[in-house]
Amino acid sequence: MAEIIEMPKLGFDMAEGTLVKWLKDEGEKIEKGDMLADIETDKATLQVESSASGVVLKHLVEANTTVPIASPIAVIATEGEQVDLEQLLGGKALPAAKAAQPQESQPIPSAPAPGSTAASASVSQESGFIKASPVAKAIAADKAVNLAALNGSGPGGRIVKRDVEAALQSGSASQAVQSSPAPGMPAPAQAQIIPGQDTRISISRLRGAIGKRMQESNQNIPHFFLTRSYDVGSLMQMRKQMNEGRDKGNKVSVNDFVVRAIALALRQFPNINASISEQEIIQHGNINVGVAVALDNGLLTVVVKNADQKDLDQIGWETGQLSQRARDGKLRNEDIEGSTFTISNLGMYGIEEFSAIVNPPEAAILAVGSAQQVPVVEDGALKTGWRMKATLSADHRITDGAEAARFMQHLALYLEQPWRLV
Known part of the structure; x- marks a missing residue:
């Protein structure tokens, strides 16, 4: 039986999407769960699955067309089925052509x-x-x-x-x-500065969404910030040992250690692994860690689900896969939805310390700087040691300074004694 495929709602605030590309041509066989099209939203370009099996009978919209959610975009029928499109669509009007x-x-x-x-x-x-x-x-x-x-x-x-x-x-x-x-x-960047010539760049959907979301967060959330320096000498040594003999693509990163350490620490602090609505604070049963990924036109957060139940290798592999899909524009909706805590790591750029803006409705975000060898004083003697600074930005409506400080202190158990992570 023929089935209408509609523009899906890929986010609570999504009103329309741009069908960037059809991944299945008319007349091509398709199974339920196969990728049907690339859809661009305010957050990302996502690959959308087919909700039916059969043959792609008709594309109802052209590629590079923006249409409202719930609008019909395609018809899938069984092979050889005769379909009256007008009768099938009934009162559902085809979306007006709107070039993106x-x-x-x-x-x-x-x-x-x-x-x-x-x-x-x-x-x-x-x-x-x-x-x-x-x-x-x-x-x-x-x-x-x-x-x-x-x-x-x-x-x-x-x-x-x-x-x-x-x-x-x-x-x-x-x-x-x-x-x-x-x-x-x-x-x-592709853009090059031309002396004496101004450049005007249209604001992308992603950049516009980031600006709106961060402005609302900065204006409406009472932020407070806590910074702590961690001794990561043992962590760096363990990482070196774990990566010996591994291929480049299988090496464990510092960020993998941080994600696992955060996930385990959050078990003890449900108010940090929480979100807020108008009437209640929700302490989440799952620990889903969002990892910020930098793209050419903005920042995306991909989500490692149930990170506390995964080892370092699993976290490293999954983060790598998600980050690559983000750069290739092949993300799925579940790749970017459902985070309960977010990490933003700029250590690979040599940034020592920074503060991030809370990603609503989450309670907190951790900004991680680079691990560096610096002069330190231990037992009255000057020596060289590995240190890494991290700053927690938290929503004062959900947690307070003392609780957040205990969380940062508990995090040190895992970052400074990394054998606890394995």
């Missing part, structure tokens, strides 16, 4: 450099902006591909995923691929 605006614009010089090719169709001649899908931008940033050198095959000349992949596989990649950044450093 480029979510992030990237400037290029108004005139091409001598010897360069003509501007591609993906470049707006009036604005000087490059039109590209979020997925294409994520892949281009990861592979250091210059989007300005590509021709877009999407609607209106928009650069899509297949254009970037084709450039990487063909000889044109030699012109499109930029020089790689130094190991451990983030890829450079």
